[in-house]
Amino acid sequence: MSFRASLMRSAAALCFVLPLSFMAHAAENETEGNMLEIDIYPKKFERETNPLSGLPALPERPGTLTVPSVVQTQREMARTPGAVSVVPAAKYQDTYAHNIEDVMDFTPGVFARKRYGAEVRLSVRGSGLSRGFHMRGLELMQDGVPFNLADGSADFQEVDPLIAQHIEVYKGGNGLRFGSSSLGGAINFVMPTAYSADAPNLVRLEGGSFDTYRVHMQAARIYDKTDAFAALSANQVDGFRDHEKEESIRFSGNIGHRFNERAETRFYVLSNIVDQELPGTLTLQQALDTPEMAAPINVIQHQQRNVRSIRFANRTAVKLDNGGLVEFGGYAGYKRLYHPIFQVIDQRGPLAGLFTRYRDESTIAGHRNILTVGGDLSWGEVDAKRFVNIAGSRGALTASSVQSSTNARLYAENQFYALDDVALVGGLQAIHSYRKFTNDLVPAQSDATDYSSMSPKAGILWDVTDNAQLYANVTRSYEPPTFSELVQATVFQFVPLDPQRAVTYEVGTRGATDRLAWDVALYHARVKGELVNFTVGGGIPASTFNADRTVHQGIEASLTLDLGAVGLSAALPEGSRLLLEQAYTYSDFHFEGDAVYGGNKLAGMPPHVYVAAIRYRSPAPNGLGWDIAPKIEWVKDGGYADYANRLKVPGYTIIGIDGGVDLTKGVRLFVDARNLTDRNYISTYTAITDATAVATNIFYPGEGRSVFAGVRISF
Numbered sequence: 001m002s003f004r005a006s007l008m009r010s011a012a013a014l015c016f017v018l019p020l021s022f023m024a025h026a027a028e029n030e031t032e033g034n035m036l037e038i039d040i041y042p043k044k045f046e047r048e049t050n051p052l053s054g055l056p057a058l059p060e061r062p063g064t065l066t067v068p069s070v071v072q073t074q075r076e077m078a079r080t081p082g083a084v085s086v087v088p089a090a091k092y093q094d095t096y097a098h099n100i101e102d103v104m105d106f107t108p109g110v111f112a113r114k115r116y117g118a119e120v121r122l123s124v125r126g127s128g129l130s131r132g133f134h135m136r137g138l139e140l141m142q143d144g145v146p147f148n149l150a151d152g153s154a155d156f157q158e159v160d161p162l163i164a165q166h167i168e169v170y171k172g173g174n175g176l177r178f179g180s181s182s183l184g185g186a187i188n189f190v191m192p193t194a195y196s197a198d199a200p201n202l203v204r205l206e207g208g209s210f211d212t213y214r215v216h217m218q219a220a221r222i223y224d225k226t227d228a229f230a231a232l233s234a235n236q237v238d239g240f241r242d243h244e245k246e247e248s249i250r251f252s253g254n255i256g257h258r259f260n261e262r263a264e265t266r267f268y269v270l271s272n273i274v275d276q277e278l279p280g281t282l283t284l285q286q287a288l289d290t291p292e293m294a295a296p297i298n299v300i301q302h303q304q305r306n307v308r309s310i311r312f313a314n315r316t317a318v319k320l321d322n323g324g325l326v327e328f329g330g331y332a333g334y335k336r337l338y339h340p341i342f343q344v345i346d347q348r349g350p351l352a353g354l355f356t357r358y359r360d361e362s363t364i365a366g367h368r369n370i371l372t373v374g375g376d377l378s379w380g381e382v383d384a385k386r387f388v389n390i391a392g393s394r395g396a397l398t399a400s401s402v403q404s405s406t407n408a409r410l411y412a413e414n415q416f417y418a419l420d421d422v423a424l425v426g427g428l429q430a431i432h433s434y435r436k437f438t439n440d441l442v443p444a445q446s447d448a449t450d451y452s453s454m455s456p457k458a459g460i461l462w463d464v465t466d467n468a469q470l471y472a473n474v475t476r477s478y479e480p481p482t483f484s485e486l487v488q489a490t491v492f493q494f495v496p497l498d499p500q501r502a503v504t505y506e507v508g509t510r511g512a513t514d515r516l517a518w519d520v521a522l523y524h525a526r527v528k529g530e531l532v533n534f535t536v537g538g539g540i541p542a543s544t545f546n547a548d549r550t551v552h553q554g555i556e557a558s559l560t561l562d563l564g565a566v567g568l569s570a571a572l573p574e575g576s577r578l579l580l581e582q583a584y585t586y587s588d589f590h591f592e593g594d595a596v597y598g599g600n601k602l603a604g605m606p607p608h609v610y611v612a613a614i615r616y617r618s619p620a621p622n623g624l625g626w627d628i629a630p631k632i633e634w635v636k637d638g639g640y641a642d643y644a645n646r647l648k649v650p651g652y653t654i655i656g657i658d659g660g661v662d663l664t665k666g667v668r669l670f671v672d673a674r675n676l677t678d679r680n681y682i683s684t685y686t687a688i689t690d691a692t693a694v695a696t697n698i699f700y701p702g703e704g705r706s707v708f709a710g711v712r713i714s715f
Helices: 003-026 068-078 100-104 172-178 285-288 296-300
Strands: 084-088 110-116 117-123 139-142 166-173 186-192 202-207 212-223 228-239 244-262 263-277 305-318 325-340 345-366 366-392 392-420 422-439 448-467 467-479 498-514 515-527 530-534 543-546 548-562 575-593 608-617 628-638 648-664 668-672 682-685 700-701 705-713
Touching: 068 166, 100 110, 100 325, 110 682, 110 700, 166 172, 172 186, 172 366, 172 422, 172 467, 172 498, 285 305, 285 682, 285 700, 296 422, 296 498, 305 467, 345 392, 448 498, 498 548
Parallel strands: 139 186
Antiparallel strands: 084 166, 110 117, 166 186, 202 212, 202 705, 212 228, 228 244, 244 263, 263 305, 305 325, 325 345, 345 366, 366 392, 392 422, 422 448, 448 467, 467 498, 498 515, 515 548, 530 543, 548 575, 575 608, 608 628, 628 648, 648 668, 668 705, 682 700
């Protein structure tokens, strides 16, 4: 039997048989009332390390078997011997959180910069660094359900940060929980349940610069053992630039049922309607001198990216007699992308998947041992057509194909506590991916290929104290190409490419005291066959080649200091807090002995990114208070725009401020002001080969001065 057939059958068996074999354990011990909290650590293990807790106080809201609370999530993720982060929604509730950049600015290692609207350039540790459109090299999910298509590509417009309880960030090889095998890792947006929602009803109204208007509504209900949560966001914005208008409606909901204290199931629905005009890229001089302008060709062709998508999912969790927890479920959906650019790209198709995960905590020879095994299957089929672009409408058909993707992944990880505070971690992942391209117009150009690999993981985790850790790990990543790389826009035929492989070494520390919270990681990744993109023309998706050997290395650091507790307490009102929040990312990505580019820097990433805020929180008698936070973002230089290293992007410093005030119980007013000095700067750009030889209209200007305000009403 081939590796592919064996792995597919094993994954299918795991996804179906493992959950069914444990269901019987949940049929007993029916209890009354709402038994919600998960005992992630059995009572015999008194140590409850939580070094990800940080300094800001979080609301204590209960979790369930299918959706742990923020504190429970922090505690579980702290068992990872590598760089992970939790971003509670409370951290950005006083801002105009429109896209991923707005919620990730204080998460080091996550580079998210706006292109336009909800579209951002997202890279973790250089994953998909040079990709000038969509996303690759990262698993993007909501409640464990992929936003990614089965081939690994994704659109950011489907992500609504307001529909989140918290955001989980698993950097690099630490995304094993979701079967992630990419250099970047995984980001998971977790929706609230009716138990953890801020209130039974919530309305949020916002408006501001660039004719921005948004309404967000939530409702949460508990009916005995069944709970329901629903959220809807509607957004309209003309945009800072010409031809940047966006209109969107995003809906998320979940319904959970608790059979008894040890078994729970939850059903999800996620729907998106997003229409986005594309202002395009400019030359460096245009972006700095006239940043509001759109590229003329984008206006003439009425370039857009419009998404319609719907997904249904289920997650079921069963707690076993031995304390183990088994989770299983599946999802199915349909997506359409209508995307007039140099031609009209019209893609639509279904996607589906199954997943399961088992976690058991026991003792071996008197030592604590945590075993996690899991697997998933995913499938997708895209009917991909292209037409002549006639002012944003479809003209004559120019290309037609069916693009099919199938993935099977199995993984296991074991944490053995050789000492009470030292865990030795080992893991293994098997992956098989199949890609089939059927050219409807030129059948002879149809082709298919598959990719298979085994990726090991090893690490060590030392709980120095209850709230401080040291860790080290080595992981291997393996990324098959997406169809955007296998079927490149300029030729629309199958282009064979190798998978991207990397070995990443990582060391770090994290922890918190009553005055200080820190999270520092150093990593060094040696990449072979990196999928490197380069722009060939305005509005044309980038072409791709496999580089020989590249290196990705850097530092990710965050530090939060309670200034009031270290010397300013006498000057502050009792009950107030003054926090200094900082995040710094150093990135060094370069070729290694390349035949063309030698040891040049990879294009696309600023080497230094630093953000800081000083947040004052007033005393809150009767639960009413206010806070204010001046912010600064400093980018020393924007990095190189070309692989020949002939064009360096200028750096920038921008200043902003946000804050909120409780007007009365359940009513909060907030303001978010950005780029107060109205600085013209480059937000991000696409990569090119040599700035002296090709066109350089590759830059996205940053937004000018803006002010957003809103009111949040809960009742």
